[in-house]
Amino acid sequence: MLDLKTKCGFVLILGPVNSGKSTLVNVLTGNKVSIVSPKVHTTRTIIKGIYTDKINQIIFIDTPGIIDNPKKKLEKSMILTTYNSFNDADVCLFMIDSSISEEVNLNYFDVINAKINLSSIPTYLVLNKIDKVKKEKLLGLSKELNKRNNFINTFMISSLKSDGTNDLLSDLKNKIPFGNWLFNEDDIVDLPERLYTAEITREKIFNNLRDELPYNITVETESWVNNSDGSIKIDQIIYVTRPNHKGIVLGKSGKNLKKIGEDSRRDLENIFGTKVHLYLYVKVDSKWNQKSEYYKTWGINFTKTEI
Ligand SMILES: Nc1nc2c(ncn2[C@@H]2O[C@H](COP(=O)(O)OP(=O)(O)OP(=O)(O)O)[C@@H](O)[C@H]2O)c(=O)[nH]1
Numbered sequence: 001m002l003d004l005k006t007k008c009g010f011v012l013i014l015g016p017v018n019s020g021k022s023t024l025v026n027v028l029t030g031n032k033v034s035i036v037s038p039k040v041h042t043t044r045t046i047i048k049g050i051y052t053d054k055i056n057q058i059i060f061i062d063t064p065g066i067i068d069n070p071k072k073k074l075e076k077s078m079i080l081t082t083y084n085s086f087n088d089a090d091v092c093l094f095m096i097d098s099s100i101s102e103e104v105n106l107n108y109f110d111v112i113n114a115k116i117n118l119s120s121i122p123t124y125l126v127l128n129k130i131d132k133v134k135k136e137k138l139l140g141l142s143k144e145l146n147k148r149n150n151f152i153n154t155f156m157i158s159s160l161k162s163d164g165t166n167d168l169l170s171d172l173k174n175k176i177p178f179g180n181w182l183f184n185e186d187d188i189v190d191l192p193e194r195l196y197t198a199e200i201t202r203e204k205i206f207n208n209l210r211d212e213l214p215y216n217i218t219v220e221t222e223s224w225v226n227n228s229d230g231s232i233k234i235d236q237i238i239y240v241t242r243p244n245h246k247g248i249v250l251g252k253s254g255k256n257l258k259k260i261g262e263d264s265r266r267d268l269e270n271i272f273g274t275k276v277h278l279y280l281y282v283k284v285d286s287k288w289n290q291k292s293e294y295y296k297t298w299g300i301n302f303t304k305t306e307i
């Protein structure tokens, strides 16, 4: 039976790469749900972060960022996944990095709006990174984008500094429909634990290794054991595509891998509130990014990549 005392809705966060979508999901849910890095295309699939208070349950759908001209198969599949998720949402946040050029942002809007009609569901315009931008620029950008689409509201925020994010959350609570909750009140992320922990390690790879290398890497949780003393033992494999990449991931005397492991373990211990024994192994598999199993675990459609 429909419960009119509770509300429940899906809020999709959509936008160009690096605009701060995952940072916003983490701020709004108050949890580390989705990984963040200064590099583009950090998020590879749909991650659902759950916010619950006494009345409202909002499922924030974080998506892989859009790029103008995707070439690689992984990029195309990721972007297609984003577009396909649009119809699952009650509300959409079109989120951009307001600190980059207005021309680039308007182009992003045109690219995205050509694929999905942003006015077909209630869509907010969210200008992020206002900590780096002058007010006049923000107002100009907001005006131009509002000319192009009938946004139901515009928010200017800094996800990094949690500035304006509470107002956005309050507004969203008014927009989501009445309905029964879909998750338990203490659920924070709708992603299997093994994938979630692999994501945490992938974030450390993005943040510790330079340039293009992280794009050629994936992480798999191979085993997970809950020990009787409450601690968790996790074995993960870091797949690289070339033998020389293995050396770079390891670093001199294993220095890089040690740092990645320490950073990841620290995060995992905070998240799970218990001691974590994390063991990382590096393996070469030149074809990991062409295997359908990989895409399947991530809920990405491998066979269809026409955008
Ligand atoms: N100055 C500033 N930096 C921000 C803000 N929000 C996010 N960032 C930074 O922007 C970078 C990208 O953030 P993400 O949250 O990973 O961006 P994303 O949109 O999820 O990126 P993809 O997953 O690659 O599409 C990170 O270095 C963040 O710390 C903000 O409000 N201000």
Ligand SMILES: [Mg+2]
Pocket (backbone or CB within 6 Å): 021, 022, 023, 034, 035, 036, 042, 043, 062, 063, 064, 065
């Ligand atoms: Mg992201």
